[in-house]
Amino acid sequence: MSATAFSIPLWADLLAVAIGSLQGALFASQFRERRVDLLGVAIIGTATGLGGGILRDVLIGEVPRAMQSNWYLTTAVLAALLGMLLQRLFNRLAGFITILDALTIGLFGAIGATKALALGLPEIPAVFVGVVSAVGGSVVRDLLMNLTIAMMHVGSLYAVAAGAGAALLVALVVFGVPTPLAGLIGTATTFSIRLLAVRFGWSLPEQRALSRLPRWRRPR
Amino acid sequence: MSATAFSIPLWADLLAVAIGSLQGALFASQFRERRVDLLGVAIIGTATGLGGGILRDVLIGEVPRAMQSNWYLTTAVLAALLGMLLQRLFNRLAGFITILDALTIGLFGAIGATKALALGLPEIPAVFVGVVSAVGGSVVRDLLMNLTIAMMHVGSLYAVAAGAGAALLVALVVFGVPTPLAGLIGTATTFSIRLLAVRFGWSLPEQRALSRLPRWRRPR
Amino acid sequence: MSATAFSIPLWADLLAVAIGSLQGALFASQFRERRVDLLGVAIIGTATGLGGGILRDVLIGEVPRAMQSNWYLTTAVLAALLGMLLQRLFNRLAGFITILDALTIGLFGAIGATKALALGLPEIPAVFVGVVSAVGGSVVRDLLMNLTIAMMHVGSLYAVAAGAGAALLVALVVFGVPTPLAGLIGTATTFSIRLLAVRFGWSLPEQRALSRLPRWRRPR
Numbered sequence: 001m002s003a004t005a006f007s008i009p010l011w012a013d014l015l016a017v018a019i020g021s022l023q024g025a026l027f028a029s030q031f032r033e034r035r036v037d038l039l040g041v042a043i044i045g046t047a048t049g050l051g052g053g054i055l056r057d058v059l060i061g062e063v064p065r066a067m068q069s070n071w072y073l074t075t076a077v078l079a080a081l082l083g084m085l086l087q088r089l090f091n092r093l094a095g096f097i098t099i100l101d102a103l104t105i106g107l108f109g110a111i112g113a114t115k116a117l118a119l120g121l122p123e124i125p126a127v128f129v130g131v132v133s134a135v136g137g138s139v140v141r142d143l144l145m146n147l148t149i150a151m152m153h154v155g156s157l158y159a160v161a162a163g164a165g166a167a168l169l170v171a172l173v174v175f176g177v178p179t180p181l182a183g184l185i186g187t188a189t190t191f192s193i194r195l196l197a198v199r200f201g202w203s204l205p206e207q208r209a210l211s212r213l214p215r216w217r218r219p220r
Numbered sequence: 221m222s223a224t225a226f227s228i229p230l231w232a233d234l235l236a237v238a239i240g241s242l243q244g245a246l247f248a249s250q251f252r253e254r255r256v257d258l259l260g261v262a263i264i265g266t267a268t269g270l271g272g273g274i275l276r277d278v279l280i281g282e283v284p285r286a287m288q289s290n291w292y293l294t295t296a297v298l299a300a301l302l303g304m305l306l307q308r309l310f311n312r313l314a315g316f317i318t319i320l321d322a323l324t325i326g327l328f329g330a331i332g333a334t335k336a337l338a339l340g341l342p343e344i345p346a347v348f349v350g351v352v353s354a355v356g357g358s359v360v361r362d363l364l365m366n367l368t369i370a371m372m373h374v375g376s377l378y379a380v381a382a383g384a385g386a387a388l389l390v391a392l393v394v395f396g397v398p399t400p401l402a403g404l405i406g407t408a409t410t411f412s413i414r415l416l417a418v419r420f421g422w423s424l425p426e427q428r429a430l431s432r433l434p435r436w437r438r439p440r
Numbered sequence: 441m442s443a444t445a446f447s448i449p450l451w452a453d454l455l456a457v458a459i460g461s462l463q464g465a466l467f468a469s470q471f472r473e474r475r476v477d478l479l480g481v482a483i484i485g486t487a488t489g490l491g492g493g494i495l496r497d498v499l500i501g502e503v504p505r506a507m508q509s510n511w512y513l514t515t516a517v518l519a520a521l522l523g524m525l526l527q528r529l530f531n532r533l534a535g536f537i538t539i540l541d542a543l544t545i546g547l548f549g550a551i552g553a554t555k556a557l558a559l560g561l562p563e564i565p566a567v568f569v570g571v572v573s574a575v576g577g578s579v580v581r582d583l584l585m586n587l588t589i590a591m592m593h594v595g596s597l598y599a600v601a602a603g604a605g606a607a608l609l610v611a612l613v614v615f616g617v618p619t620p621l622a623g624l625i626g627t628a629t630t631f632s633i634r635l636l637a638v639r640f641g642w643s644l645p646e647q648r649a650l651s652r653l654p655r656w657r658r659p660r
Contacts, residue, residue, distance in 0.1 A: 040592030062501070128293050146587065151263065
C-alpha cells in the first residue's frame with residue numbers, strides 16, 4: 001500500500017491542538033476541590049492538546065511532531081491559558097465547542113490512521129493509531145488529574161466514533177480510494193457519530209447488563 | 221555479546237497476548253461500581269494484553285511489535301471480548317488461568333530480555349526490559365482503571381518472579397549458554413516462583429516491618 | 441543551531457539519578473496506609489530516579505540513556521534501597537536533600553534542554569524537554585502511587601523553576617553563549633528559584649482566585 005499521510009494545512013492541525021488544550025483547561029478548571037493551581041490547569045490543558053499526537057508518534061516510532069516545531073507547544077499553552085482566563089465565556093459556547101471537538105477527534109483520527117498507513121503499518125494497527133490519536137489527549141488528561149479515564153465509563157461513544165471513522169478510512173484506502181478523499185470521509189464519519197451520540201444521549205450498555213445475576217460481591 | 225532474541229513461534233506469542241487480554245477483561249469486569257462499560261472492559265483487556273510488549277519496544281527504541289502485524293491487536297481484542305462474555309466460565313477455570321498467566325509472564329520476560337540483549341543493550345537494562353515486558357500489562361491496566369498499581373502492594377512476588385527469571389536468563393547468556401536454552405530456563409524459573417508464591421501465599425514484608433516505631437503520622 | 445549537549449561527568453548524572461531515587465523511596469515510605477511493600481518502595485524510588493530521563497529520551501526519539509549502560513539502573517536501585525533502609529537518617533537530612541534535589545532538577549533540566557537542541561529540536565520543544573526531564577520523575581512516581589500529581593497542586597513552583605532555567609538556557613544558546621556556560625547559568629537559575637520558593641513558601645495562586653463567584657458546584 002502506498003498511502004500518503006492525509007496532510008491537512010498546519011493551521012488546521014494547530015486549531016485541533018488548540019481546541020484540545022482549551023477543553024482540557026476548561027475541564028481542569030472545574031475541579032476546585034482538587035486544588036489544581038494555575039500552572040496545573042495550564043499543564044493539563046497543554047497535555048490534553050498534545051497528548052494524542054505524542055502517543056501516536058511514539059507508537060509509530062517517530063519523533064513527536066510537537067517536538068519538531070515551535071508552533072505546537074506555543075499554540076497548546078496559549079489555548080490552555082485562554083481557556084483558563086475565559087472560562088465563563090467558553091462555557092457559554094459549550095455547544096459550539098462540542099462541535100469543534102467532534103471535528104477535532106475526526107481530524108486527529110484521520111491524521112493518525114493515514115500517517116500510520118504511510119509508514120507501512122498494517123491496517124488494524126493503523127486504525128488503532130487513529131483511535132489513540134483521537135482519544136489520547138483525554139486519557140492523558142485523566143491520568144494527570146488522577147480521575148477514572150472518562151473513556152472507560154458509560155459515555156457518549158467517544159472512542160467508538162473515532163474507531164468507526166478510522167476503520168472506514170483504512171478500508172477505503174485499502175480499496176483504492178485516494179487518501180485525501182478517504183480522510184475526508186473518515187473525518188466526517190467520526191464527526192457525525194460523535195455529534196449524534198451527544199444529541200441523542202447514546203451510550204454503550206454497562207457490562208452489568210451482560211450478566212444480570214451478581215456473582216461477585218467484592219472485587220478480588 | 222551476540223545474543224539473538226529468544227524467538228518463540230508467533231502462535232505462542234499471540235497466546236501470551238490473549239491470556240493477558242483475557243485476564244485484563246476478567247479483572248475489569250469485576251468492578252461494577254466503577255461503571256466501566258462494555259467498551260471500557262474491551263479497552264482495558266486489550267491494553268493489559270499489549271501493554272507489556274509496547275512498553276518493552278518503546279524502552280528499546282523499536283516500533284512496537286503489535287503495530288507491525290494485524291495479529292496482535294485482533295487477538296487482544298477478541299480475547300478481551302471473550303473474557304467479557306464468558307466471565308463465569310473463565311472464573312471457574314481460575315486455577316488453569318493462573319497457570320497460563322505464570323507461563324505468560326515467564327515467556328514475556330524471556331522474550332523481552334533476549335530482545336534487549338540482541339539489540340546490544342547491557343545486562344542490567346536487559347533484565348529491566350524483561351521485567352517491564354512481564355509486568356507492564358498489569359501496570360497499564362491499573363493506571364487505566366485508576367487503581368493503586370497491584371505490583372506495589374503486598375502481593376505474590378509477581379515482579380520478583382519476573383526479575384529472577386530474567387536475571388538468570390541474562391546471566392546464562394553472559395556465560396555462553398545458547399539463547400534458546402537460557403530462555404527456557406528463565407521462563408521455567410519465573411513460572412515456578414510465581415506458582416509457588418501463589419500456592420504458599422508468599423509475600424514480601426510490608427515496609428512497615430522495617431521501622432516499627434511510627435515516626436510520621438501524616439504523609440507530607 | 442549547532443549546540444552540543446551540555447555534557448556533565450557520568451558521576452554527576454548518576455548522582456542526580458541517585459538523589460531522585462532516594463527521594464522517591466523516602467516519599468513512598470511515608471504512605472503506610474497504602475500498604476506499599478518493600479519491593480514497591482524500591483520500584484517507586486527507581487522509577488522516580490529514572491523517569492525524567494526516560495521520558496526525555498522517548499520525546500526526542502532516542503533509546504533511553506538508562507537502557508544503554510549498567511550504571512543507571514544499578515545506581516537507581518541501590519539509592520532507592522538505601523533511602524528505604526535509612527529513612528530516619530535521611531529524614532533528619534531533609535534540608536540537605538532539598539538542596540541536592542534543587543540542584544538535581546537544575547541539572548536534569550539543563551541536560552534535557554541541551555540534548556534536545558543538540559538533536560536539532562527547535563527552541564520551545566527544547567525548553568519543554570528540559571522541563572519534562574526535570575519533573576518527569578516525580579510525575580511517574582505519583583502516577584504509580586495513584587496520587588494526584590504533586591506538580592498540579594498549589595505547590596512550590598517546582599515546574600516553574602525548571603521552566604525558567606531551561607528557557608534562560610535556550611535563550612542564551614540562541615544568542616551564541618557557549619553551551620557549557622548556558623548550562624551552568626540555567627542550572628543555577630532553576631536551583632535558586634527552587635530554593636527561594638521553598639525558603640519563602642512561594643506558591644502560585646489557585647485557579648479559584650481567578651473566578652471568585654462559584655459557577656459550577658459539581659464537576660461535570
